Amino acid sequence: MTPHVKRDGRTTRWEQHRAERREEFVLAAVRAIDTLGPDASVADIAAEAGVSKPVLYRYFADKNELHAAVGAWAADLVLGRVLTAVLAPASARDRVTAGVAAYLDTLAAHPQAFLLLSRPAGGTDPLAAGKDQIAAKLTRLLGDALRHLGGDTGAAEPWAHAVVGLGTSVGQWWLERHTVSRSAAAGYLSDFIWHALSGAAAESGVDLSRLDAGDGEVSPIRPAEPR
Incomplete structure (x- = not known):
């Protein structure tokens, strides 16, 4: 049973971390859009967040999902x-x-x-x-x-x-x-x-x-x- 509890704990921490990172990226998207306008690209948003586009896409399937989060x-x-x-x-x-x-x-x-x-x-x-x-x-x-x-x-x-x-x-x-x-x-x-x-x-x-x-x-x- 102990390994199962540990796995659950790791899963919970990862889910919390993922939610926090998504929130950070959403706020970065808002800042980028506020500055550059509605045509701000995923690359612009990634730059505002201080990450690469591939990192951003680990948290959002595509641009539509990112905009839905916004x-x-x-x-x-x-x-x-x-x-x-x-x-x-x-x-x-x-x-x-x-x-x-x-x-x-x-x-x-x-x-x-x-x-x-x-x-x-x-x-x-x-x-x-x-x-x-x-x-x-x-x-x-x-x-x-x-x-x-x-x-x-x-x-x-x-x-x-x-x-x-x-x-x-x-x-x-x-x-x-x-x-x-x-x-x-x-x-x-x-x-x-x-x-x-x-x-x-x-x-x-x-x-x-x-x-x-x-x-x-x-x-x-x-x-x-x-x-």
Whole structure:
């Protein structure tokens, strides 16, 4: 039994080391893309990481897998910042505004990386898994809110995916065009999302403003428990 335990220990350490190295290479990829733009090559990323291309390919099967890992990093970053904003005590309307502002601020911090991720290449979308992850979190938040207000919780999932799709499209448009300021884009987007959600809810007799902090009830919008 002892050799088996030792092998398991070595395997665990190797898996941890591999995960840490992958994370280092993903961050190097983000730095390279931020500096050189969406066309940064694998060679550019390897140089930024201080390794050769063959070393990089020990951790990622190809460029698409590397970009998918960057997409997962981006989704985690967006989700963390947006959730922090929307879970802060405020009115429901102001939470939407804060969440949208946090989203566009995150894109503005890494514009080249997010431009790359918003332009799927080779038939693959590096943000696909991340968008599903964000939509799942938003579905649970909206579902909790609708349940608290006595609304139709079945609306939560399609509404969540609609918001994610809208945010992705507007984010890409703003990064590519910059025809309005970031604050203006955030204002337009948050207005649209709020009126879409509150209007659809009102059609079924649900008033989302009842979620406002200070209305005498505990807001149901809170961090979801880990699965």
